[in-house]
Amino acid sequence: MPPTNAPAVPAEDSRYARGLARLKEIDGAAGEAVVASLADIAPDFARHLIEFPFGDIYSRPGLDLRAREIGTVAALTAMGTAAPQLAVHIRAALNVGVRREELVELIMQMAVYAGFPAALNGLAVARQVFAQAEAQTPAHGEAAPA
Incomplete structure (x- = not known):
């Protein structure tokens, strides 16, 4: 039986099933963690x-997922107010094949349209995401962390 604070989702709800499958494809466990973090305060919002x-x-x-994530990273960088969401989508962009160098160029370009502070903040988020990714990547011949 689902917890009482789980999102209310009819079994036949194909939007939810399609969305959950797409979220897992893009973000893996990171996307699921965002949804789970809402369970105690706004489960319907998670749905x-x-x-x-x-x-x-x-x-x-x-649009393929790569193009969608490029657009999302650009928009979140330009907003300048969504660092946690930007981190999730930078990880997602990496997951769907966007290279680090492309992300850095994309974020730098946002200085033209959103200003240097937004681009600087975006680069800081990217640096953190890249460092986390490196910490989770096993060295040659080592097993991945559990």
């Missing part, structure tokens, strides 16, 4: 987060 962005928008044809 909306899965259904609309991932079930409806990210699941549309026309």
Whole structure:
């Protein structure tokens, strides 16, 4: 039986199922952690987060996941107010094949449209995400951390 604070989702809800599958494809455990973090305060918001962005928008044809994450990283960098979400989407961009060098160039370009502070903040977030990724990557011949 699901916990009482779990998002209310009808079994036949294909938007939710499609969104959850897309979220896992893009973010893996990081996306699931964001949803789980809402369980005690806003479980219905967690459902909306899965259904609309991932079930409806990210699941549309026309752009691949790589292009969608490039656009998302650019938008979140330009906003300048969404560092935690930017970190999640930088990790997601890496997961779907965007190279670190491309992300750095993308974030630097946002200085033209959103200002140097937004780009500097975005680069700081990228630095943290890259460092975390390096810490989690096993050295040649070593096993991955559990």
